Amino acid sequence: MAKSIQVDELTLGVCYYPEHWPEALWEDDFRRMRELNISVVRMAEFAWAIMEPEEGRFDFSFFARVMDLAHQYGLKVILGTPTATPPAWLTHKYPEVLNADVDGTLHRHGMRRHYNYSSPKYRELCARITRNMVEAYKDHPAVIGWQIDNEFNCESNVYYAEADHVAFRQWLKARYGTLEKLNEAWGTVFWSQTYTDWEQVYLTRPMANPSPNPHLALDEKRFISDNTISFAKLQGDIIRELAPQHWVTTNGLFGHLDSHALTDEVLDFFSYDSYPxxxxxFPSDDENSLKDRAWSMSLANVRSISPNFCVMEQQSGPGGWVNRMEMASPRPGQIRLWSYQSVLHGCDLLVYFRWRTATMGTEIYWHGINDHHNQPNRRVREVGQIGAEFAKIGGAIAGTTYQAEIALLQDYDNHWDGEFDVWHGPFQWQSQRAWFKQLQYRHIPADRITLRPATTLEDLAKYKVIVYPHAAIMTDETANLLQRYVEQGGKLFFGARTGYKNPTGQVNMRPLPGPVAELCGVTVEDYTMIKGTAKAAEIKGADGRLAEGTKAVGFNEILRVDKPDVEVVAKYASEYYEGEPALTRRKAGSGEAWYYGAAYSEQVVDALIDELRLVSPVANWLEVPAEVELGIRASDAGAYVFLLNYADRPVAALLKQRVQDSLTGVWLEGEVELPAFGVWVFERPSA
Incomplete structure (x- = not known):
């Protein structure tokens, strides 16, 4: 059962760093927050040096004063454990706590997240500051919850300190038991890599040709994830022991971390940092790029972890460090648009980063609600509007969840393996993006879900369509689950490079697409990556199902039909495999298994949406242009339709029924303009 945040109404918060400002500003800050309907502040996640200025000497008076004043103004507090920024005394005295590059070069003090999770000394000191901090603040009436560390695996998601090599060996011993099993899993007979002693085993190390054993590379990512979770659990267990009345979360969705397992094992719900x-x-050659709307794809990932979640940092201004990540200033209306983008996808507690723009340090250009001058500005006014709207609709929206009948399926093993393996990794992103984009433009809500060992048929059966495009690593158990999904009525879409690896990353000696060949009723006879002399073949669908000139991009597999009930939906129309099957469909039970021997493009996805007769869930009473994102949050008590206009100009909507915008109270019908960056929220009319 997924874990969600539990709040009675949509709640607005802000990140606050009182250590950056004179104490004389605090009271005015808190007064103005309340005027904007901000009721929660996050603080202390970077303040270890204040709470432990010298080793073993603790002083918690500073934040006690801050929280006393915040409490007077009715503000609730989320406290962050400060372990993302170890103080200088710590890293100077104990350099073994530092992270290292693959060549062993230490990450020196002066940044953040420059430590490694494996260091026994760092774990000891983190446990100590956490225990003392929780003891000091656990009974303060303002505190409602804790954020562990900050953004696990952000900035760096690989770890090569000496302690990490030691911890990796221990993890491998627990996973494989013997060197014989490790050698078998890693295929070390290749190139005489066989290990005869555990001390010979390391994480990736420098080499003349930077291409480590691919099976080691996959296990390395699994190790990093497990190690990160164990580091988080160290702190989470202390908080639960001393302050069981408080919730525990952390903000994430970064690389080499199973955020689902992290939430299952450590958190009460997942939190996210939303910066559209x-x-x-990053430049894009795609004329129809989703741009800031593409952030909904990440938010859909968050929903798969916690259907209702916290956005611990919501973008409220232009962003950038002194030397990188420059971002344009949000246009008038975009902060509100992005805030409701988060709410649409399941956010019930939205915390802006940050209250006031820093005047010092690396993030002096990462703007907050207030500018450096601390005078009124348009961003403050915009947040005030959002605060007033939350007060109006927050009780009805909180606890409702995003509604979708289509899912894009993924899994951690294939994602991590695909980072290194260019024969399937790039196609995952291509296909997922093509499906998500075209569904967005056609106003068909979609989930992104993660296949895990605990995934059940019930988890999948609520979706009419599932797209699982390039699962190179595939087990017979997974294939069996997917077959049962199809047989009970689901439509399942595979893509090229499906089913040719086992969980170690080794290639199966069986016809492709391996474990799902029987379900799909096809065999891959030949294939080519589309690169160099190989050009993407054109494909033609039966009965004009595909537009003229449609190409099968990324990878081309030539399929052989093995079962009489397989329908060839499209064939290759060029290259040496002209006339051979490219896209097939086979009915199984009440459902269908589709196999496409390429990566999905926008053209192909559009044709499939038409073939499946997929339409917007509000098509019978509402028409809006492609620039508008549509989504629905619902519960047994009711359903709310969100319309978000990402265009910098007004767009026309056609309302075939009279509905009321919940944000303004205005009734709308007929052809109506949705303003530039505008937001509407309607209670869905009865049929």
Whole structure:
């Protein structure tokens, strides 16, 4: 059962760093927060040096004063354990706590997250500051919960300190038991890599040709995830022991971390940091790029961990460090748009980063609600509008969940293996993005879900369509689960490079697509990556199902039909495999298994959406243009339709029924303009 945040109404918060400001500013800050309907502040996650200025000398008076004043103004407090920023005395005295590059070069003091999770000394000191901090603040009436550390695996998600090599060996011993089993799993007979002593085993190390054993590389990522979780659990267990009345969370979704397992084992719910401008700072040659709207794809991932979650940092201004990550200033209306983007996808507690823009340090250009000058500005006014709207609709929306009948399926093993393996990794992103984008533009809500060992048929059966495009690592157990999903009525879509590896990352000696060949009724006879002399073949669908000139991108598999009930939906129309099957469908039970021997493109996805007759859930009473994101949050008590306009101009919507915008109270019908960056929230009318 997924863990969700439990609040009675949509709640607004802000990240606050009182250590950056004169104490004389605090009271005015808290007064103005309350005027904006901000009721929660996050603090202390970077303040270890204040609470333990010297080893073993603790002083918790500073934040006690801050929280006393916050409590007077009716503010609740989320406290962060400060272990993301060890103080200088610690890293100077105990350099073994530092992280290291693959060549062993230590990450020196002066940044953040420059430690390793494996150091026994660092774990000892983190446990001590956490225990003392919780003891000091556990009974304060303002405290409602704890954030463990900050952004696990952000900035760096690989670890090569000496302590990490030691911990990796211990993890491998627990996983494999013997060197014989390790050698078998890693295929070390290749290139005479066989290990005869555990001390010979290391994480990735420098080599002339930077291509480590791929099976080691996969296990390395699994180890990093497990090690991160155990580091988080060390702190989570202390908080639960001393302050069981408080909830525990952390903010994440970074690399080499199973955030589902982290939440299961350590957290009460998952939290996320939402910065939609990250989707806009890298150039794209895609004319129809989703831009900041693409952030909904990440938020959909968060929903799969906690259907209702906290956004611990919501972008409230232009962003950037002194030397990188420059982001444009949000246009008028975009802060509100992005806030409701988070709410649509399941956020019930939204905390802005930050109250006031820092005047010092690396993040002096990572703007908050208030500018450096601390005078009124348009961002403050916009947050005030959001606060007033939360007060109006928050009780109805909180606890409702995002509704979707289509899911994009993924898993950690294939994601991590695909980081290194270019024969399937890039296609995962291509296909997931193509499906998500076209579903977005056609106003068909979709989930992104993660296949895990505990995933059941019940988890999958609520979706009419599941897309699992390039699962190179595939077990017979997974194939059996997917077959049962199809037989009970689901439509399942595979893509090229499915089913050719086992969980160690070794290639199976069986016809492709391996464990799902029987379900799909096809065999891959030949294949080519589309690169160099190989050009993407054109494909043609039966009865004009595909537009002229549609190409099978990324990878081309030539399929052989093995069962008489397989329908060839499209064939290759060029290259040496012209006329051979490219896209097939086979009915099994009440459902269908589709196999496409390439990576999905927008053109192909559009054709499949038409073929499946997928339409927007509000198509009978509402028409909106592609620039608008549509989604629904619902519970037994009711359903709410969100419309978010990402365009910098007004767009026309056609309302075939009279509905009321819950944010303004205005009734709307007929052709109506949704303003630039505008937001509407309707209670869904009865049929």
């Amino acid at each position: 401008q990250f989707s806009t700072i």
